[in-house]
Amino acid sequence: MNADESVIGRIETEVALLMRFGEATRRAIPVEAHRSLDRAAYVILRHLDEAGPQNVSALAARLNLDGSTVTRQVGAMERDGLIAREADPSDGRGTVVSATEAGLRRMSVVRGARAEVYEEMLADWSDHDRAELATLLARLNEALSARSRARRRS
Known part of the structure; x- marks a missing residue:
């Protein structure tokens, strides 16, 4: 194995662990705020915001x-009162x-609770x-997103 393969292997392992620990952390924290929205609803609301x-x-x-x-x-989010649908102002046939x-x-509330967790975990980081x-996380997410978009187009 060359040095590049070793680094890629480490990245793959660390990303896998990040996903696993992130989900385990979310489930294990006994704060209702963390559980008041599922992951999908949280991401959709963040984007709409x-x-x-x-x-x-x-x-x-x-x-x-x-x-x-x-x-x-x-x-599901509309039934829960988290989002609303209305006519698309640019195309009355569609909805936004x-x-x-x-x-x-x-x-x-969820964002604040999550920020507290990360603030605590990263307290000794400069x-x-x-x-x-x-x-680096933003770059990784953009690369993952670009790859996903490219795969959908092909």
Whole structure:
């Protein structure tokens, strides 16, 4: 095995562990805020909060999910009062979804609870190391997203 393969192997292992520990941490923390939204609803609400109202196709594309998956999630979230559907102002035949005030409040509570966990876990990290981690995770997520988009197009 050459040095590059060794580094890629380490990355693969660390990402696998990150996903496993992240989910285990979320489930193990006995704070209701962490459990008040499932992962999909949280991600959808975060995106709607940042990007504004979206049609389901745009949401699916941004989140690298199948449209039918997002449609089911949006339906459940609408029943829970977390999002609302309304006519698309640019095309009256379509609809857009937007976060409701209740959805934004729940998302904010979850976001704050998660931030507390990460603040505690990274308390002894320097500001530089925290910033570097954020930058590298954003790059990794963008690479994963680009790969997923490319695979869907082919």
